Amino acid sequence: MEMVYLSRADVEALGMTMKEVLKAVDNGFRLKGLGKTEMPPKPGIHPRKDCFIHAMPAYVKEVEAAGLKWVSGYPPNVAKTLPYITGLLVLNDTETGIPIAVMDCSWVTAMRTGASVGISAKYLARKGSSVAGIIGCGVQARASLRALVETVPTLKQVRCFDLYPKASEKFIEAMGAVFGNLKFTACTGPEEMMDGADIAVSAIPIVVDPAPPLDAGMLKEGGLAVSLDYDSAWTSKAMGECDKFVSDDVSQLLSTKEHGVYFGGIPKNIYADLGELAAGLKPGRQNERERIFSMNMGIAVDDMVTAKVLYQKAVKTGAGVRLPL
Numbered sequence: 001m002e003m004v005y006l007s008r009a010d011v012e013a014l015g016m017t018m019k020e021v022l023k024a025v026d027n028g029f030r031l032k033g034l035g036k037t038e039m040p041p042k043p044g045i046h047p048r049k050d051c052f053i054h055a056m057p058a059y060v061k062e063v064e065a066a067g068l069k070w071v072s073g074y075p076p077n078v079a080k081t082l083p084y085i086t087g088l089l090v091l092n093d094t095e096t097g098i099p100i101a102v103m104d105c106s107w108v109t110a111m112r113t114g115a116s117v118g119i120s121a122k123y124l125a126r127k128g129s130s131v132a133g134i135i136g137c138g139v140q141a142r143a144s145l146r147a148l149v150e151t152v153p154t155l156k157q158v159r160c161f162d163l164y165p166k167a168s169e170k171f172i173e174a175m176g177a178v179f180g181n182l183k184f185t186a187c188t189g190p191e192e193m194m195d196g197a198d199i200a201v202s203a204i205p206i207v208v209d210p211a212p213p214l215d216a217g218m219l220k221e222g223g224l225a226v227s228l229d230y231d232s233a234w235t236s237k238a239m240g241e242c243d244k245f246v247s248d249d250v251s252q253l254l255s256t257k258e259h260g261v262y263f264g265g266i267p268k269n270i271y272a273d274l275g276e277l278a279a280g281l282k283p284g285r286q287n288e289r290e291r292i293f294s295m296n297m298g299i300a301v302d303d304m305v306t307a308k309v310l311y312q313k314a315v316k317t318g319a320g321v322r323l324p325l
């Protein structure tokens with residue numbers, strides 16, 4: 001028996017596009033909405049303050065994707081010029097349970113996280129949305145913009161803010177080179193970044209005692225907020241003023257809340273799981289005025305459907321290294 005090993009460089013070289021990731025992730029959400037996935041809430045360990053290592057298993061019927069992601073998030077790594085997110089993903093054969101692939105998971109994590117933002121926008125953004133506001137100009141911000149460009153074709157402007165101006169400069173340089181048709185503005189603070197934003201994405205580090213920079217009154221009428229950083233960036237008043245509160249996994253949201261560290265201030269009424277929107281079981285946005293909040297914590301279903309496509313590409317092209325079990 002042998003399995004495929006894919007390094008970060010191997011994964012990237014497979015050339016899976018954001019369009020392909022969005023298609024896989026949208027289908028994953030649809031199957032989740034239809035009850036065709038198995039995904040227990042992720043357990044985690046916390047070797048250092050504000051640091052996590054999570055185990056994220058999932059099985060997705062029809063796609064026949066099954067596996068586990070073992071992913072860490074270490075905010076102090078940034079000062080050491082190490083990546084914040086690192087980890088591995090194992091895929092199993094659903095018929096025999098035998099591991100068929102081990103791959104670096106940082107590319108998959110960023111792309112499927114970005115795709116989740118694109119999918120939130122697909123179902124929840126106001127038609128004609130043209131301005132994106134992004135706080136935290138790191139890895140997830142870049143992938144989120146790539147996805148928004150695909151699902152919000154009317155996008156024209158990006159307003160971004162980072163605690164470190166160098167980070168927003170680098171973001172604009174990198175993304176401006178890819179999307180020359182977009183107008184980028186480096187903002188000096190959260191208020192300026194939110195001014196006129198139709199879609200606001202937060203991607204700052206998750207911390208236990210946050211001082212959320214985004215407050216009530218900042219998200220415009222008809223706006224969509226997507227949080228990738230739990231409740232680190234948004235005050236409970238800001239979340240509470242939204243007409244609809246959606247999550248990529250309501251049961252994970254509630255089980256994380258039960259542990260008492262995060263999500264103490266989320267609204268009581270949760271409108272839907274993104275899966276229910278993708279499966280057509282509930283409507284997404286229903287009028288031009290709604291403020292909508294999407295809390296996307298990141299789900300293993302998204303990882304597995306993306307990894308399955310990567311695995312198939314690797315088998316087809318012979319990419320990576322074959323290792324004996």
Ligand SMILES: NC(=O)c1ccc[n+]([C@@H]2O[C@H](COP(=O)([O-])OP(=O)(O)OC[C@H]3O[C@@H](n4cnc5c(N)ncnc54)[C@H](O)[C@@H]3O)[C@@H](O)[C@H]2O)c1
Nearest residue numbers: 113136138139140162163167203204205206229296297298
């Ligand atoms: N929901 C998901 O599926 C998912 C997946 C991966 C990562 N994440 C989360 O996304 C967030 C960003 O991860 P990343 O990999 O892009 O990290 P990153 O280190 O690449 O980027 C984070 C950026 O935020 C900036 N920042 C820090 N504090 C800030 C503040 N108060 N205001 C403005 N900017 C600030 C940093 O300078 C940095 O540029 C983390 O919270 C991470 O846990 C979520």
